[in-house]
Amino acid sequence: MCEACATPPPTPTLTRAQLLRLLGVGVGAAVLPALPGGAAQAATTHGTGRGPVLVENVRGYTLTRKGRLREFSSILISANGKVAGLDAHAGRGVRRVNGRGRVLLPGMHDAHGHLWSYGALASELDLSGTRTLAEAQQALAAYAAANPDLTWVTGRGWNQVIWGLGRFPTAADLDVVVSDRPVWLTRVDGHAGVANSAALALAGVTRDTPDPAGGQIIRDADGNPTGTLVDNAMGLVSSKLPAPTIEDVRQRALTAQQKLNAVGITSVSDAGTDAAGYLVLRELAQAGTLTMRVNAFLTWDAFSEVGADVRTDSFAADMLRVRTVKLYVDGALGSRGAALLQPYSDDPANTGLLRIEPEELDRRVVAILRQGYQAAVHAIGDRGNRLVLDAYDKAFRKVGDRGLRHRIEHAQVVALDDIRRFKKLDLIASMQPVHATDDMNMAEDRVGPERIKGAYAWRKLLDQGTVIASGSDFPVSSALPFEGMHAAVTRTDREGRPAGGWYSEEAMTPVEALRSFTLDAAYAAHQERVIGSLEPGKWADFVLTDLDPFCLPANRAMWQTGILRTWVGGRQVGEYGDL
Numbered sequence: 001m002c003e004a005c006a007t008p009p010p011t012p013t014l015t016r017a018q019l020l021r022l023l024g025v026g027v028g029a030a031v032l033p034a035l036p037g038g039a040a041q042a043a044t045t046h047g048t049g050r051g052p053v054l055v056e057n058v059r060g061y062t063l064t065r066k067g068r069l070r071e072f073s074s075i076l077i078s079a080n081g082k083v084a085g086l087d088a089h090a091g092r093g094v095r096r097v098n099g100r101g102r103v104l105l106p107g108m109h110d111a112h113g114h115l116w117s118y119g120a121l122a123s124e125l126d127l128s129g130t131r132t133l134a135e136a137q138q139a140l141a142a143y144a145a146a147n148p149d150l151t152w153v154t155g156r157g158w159n160q161v162i163w164g165l166g167r168f169p170t171a172a173d174l175d176v177v178v179s180d181r182p183v184w185l186t187r188v189d190g191h192a193g194v195a196n197s198a199a200l201a202l203a204g205v206t207r208d209t210p211d212p213a214g215g216q217i218i219r220d221a222d223g224n225p226t227g228t229l230v231d232n233a234m235g236l237v238s239s240k241l242p243a244p245t246i247e248d249v250r251q252r253a254l255t256a257q258q259k260l261n262a263v264g265i266t267s268v269s270d271a272g273t274d275a276a277g278y279l280v281l282r283e284l285a286q287a288g289t290l291t292m293r294v295n296a297f298l299t300w301d302a303f304s305e306v307g308a309d310v311r312t313d314s315f316a317a318d319m320l321r322v323r324t325v326k327l328y329v330d331g332a333l334g335s336r337g338a339a340l341l342q343p344y345s346d347d348p349a350n351t352g353l354l355r356i357e358p359e360e361l362d363r364r365v366v367a368i369l370r371q372g373y374q375a376a377v378h379a380i381g382d383r384g385n386r387l388v389l390d391a392y393d394k395a396f397r398k399v400g401d402r403g404l405r406h407r408i409e410h411a412q413v414v415a416l417d418d419i420r421r422f423k424k425l426d427l428i429a430s431m432q433p434v435h436a437t438d439d440m441n442m443a444e445d446r447v448g449p450e451r452i453k454g455a456y457a458w459r460k461l462l463d464q465g466t467v468i469a470s471g472s473d474f475p476v477s478s479a480l481p482f483e484g485m486h487a488a489v490t491r492t493d494r495e496g497r498p499a500g501g502w503y504s505e506e507a508m509t510p511v512e513a514l515r516s517f518t519l520d521a522a523y524a525a526h527q528e529r530v531i532g533s534l535e536p537g538k539w540a541d542f543v544l545t546d547l548d549p550f551c552l553p554a555n556r557a558m559w560q561t562g563i564l565r566t567w568v569g570g571r572q573v574g575e576y577g578d579l
């Protein structure tokens with residue numbers, strides 16, 4: 001048993017006053033959830049329930065601690081939910097599960113996703129499948145008609161590039177469908193939103209409203225707001241939305257975990273847990289209701305308020321970890337909010353947006369390090385990335401990196417000269433393979449043929465020894481880990497386009513792709529000693545699949561891999577088809 005498992009996890013202890021203070025952050029007049037105060041013993045989802053279990057007759061793969069691929073045909077799980085051995089002898093009294101020759105892989109860890117917006121999608125208008133503005137308008141009309149009692153109509157997932165619109169959508173585009181109540185629709189990347197006129201009026205956004213720092217109000221030739229708000233300007237409208245109740249937040253977590261387990265995800269690093277989210281995760285972990293491990297990145301607000309009180313490496317037998325803080329330096333490429341060193345190739349007057357002043361970024365990084373937290377900073381453009389690299393460099397000189405494996409989230413467009421700095425500073429590149437194939441229709445328009453060489457540059461990072469932790473950024477991109485692995489390995493979309501792959505020299509091998517979604521995602525979360533591979537002493541978190549990603553039939557692609565079973569902590573948490 002490794003040291004981390006032998007030591008009982010510290011339990012965050014919160015006084016009622018602290019809980020109330022937490023609830024004051026971001027949730028308005030929420031109802032206090034029934035949480036036991038003090039160091040209550042956490043229940044867990046772990047354990048087989050009835051003694052040891054042998055899952056046999058499988059085609060198993062795992063990485064070893066050294067990162068090599070190992071094959072096995074059975075896995076023995078002890079009663080406490082941990083791996084007892086691979087291809088091990090099972091004595092009497094062991095329950096046997098026949099895997100019927102299916103493939104068994106370690107559970108997938110999405111190293112960067114958004115639980116709350118993903119969970120909210122189930123009750124909002126989902127525009128992610130729409131191919132044109134007209135289709136989106138029809139969907140909006142149907143949704144508004146089906147939900148007459150909603151005071152606000154909210155949704156997500158539009159992409160003006162896929163619509164072939166050549167411009168952002170406008171309030172007028174929405175007014176023709178819904179004009180009697182406010183409408184707020186977030187872009188697929190979460191970095192822009194479009195409001196109808198009722199929402200703009202409610203938020204008081206007029207031609208006299210100045211662009212907030214780090215944000216842009218898209219305007220027409222006369223200076224009137226058109227309806228689209230980018231990055232920090234989104235808050236003008238989104239701050240007027242009714243705050244979710246704790247029950248809403250709880251529902252979002254439960255919905256998200258159900259959907260994520262079904263695609264093979266057993267762990268997620270949540271890129272933005274606010275105080276209400278933290279409370280709900282803690283409550284669910286304590287009650288044994290979580291079926292997915294969460295590595296929560298506190299928002300800056302939550303960290304400032306209660307960071308010192310809630311820090312934990314392991315809560316409820318590794319179901320929850322809280323030791324990372326999320327910051328944003330810039331926006332995204334699709335809405336031209338990513339901060340670039342030189343102007344956008346397709347918008348020569350524009351170099352993007354900084355969502356924080358560089359001095360403030362430096363100050364926050366130092367504050368995070370001082371509290372013993374890992375920093376995870378969103379950076380998309382080459383200027384954004386450089387500022388974060390600079391901030392880490394300065395902070396490490398001042399207070400040391402404290403061995404906390406600091407991260408850059410996305411590391412999407414990096415100046416070629418800056419790539420080596422990831423290694424020099426020993427940073428983790430937290431990247432989303434499917435962003436490359438989602439963005440290939442516009443990325444080169446935005447940054448041109450030179451800068452694209454440092455974009456989605458997995459091979460350059462891997463070859464210098466930088467750890468890549470892979471995720472999907474759900475709901476920005478598809479949460480399917482095998483779609484991410486397909487993009488990582490082929491640099492093509494689902495249809496295999498473009499033939500040969502988009503800048504295919506940056507592709508990963510299948511083993512590297514699996515590693516980035518398992519062992520290295522765990523490493524980036526400081527959890528490689530308890531999860532990320534199937535080795536004795538680690539939690540038995542795994543999936544059974546219907547395809548072998550290392551030996552695909554000629555007519556099938558990796559993204560088509562379906563999940564049949566999901567196990568977490570030695571317990572089956574989902575069944576999705578016949579073995």
Ligand SMILES: [Zn+2]
Nearest residue numbers: 112114271473
């Ligand atoms: Zn994100």
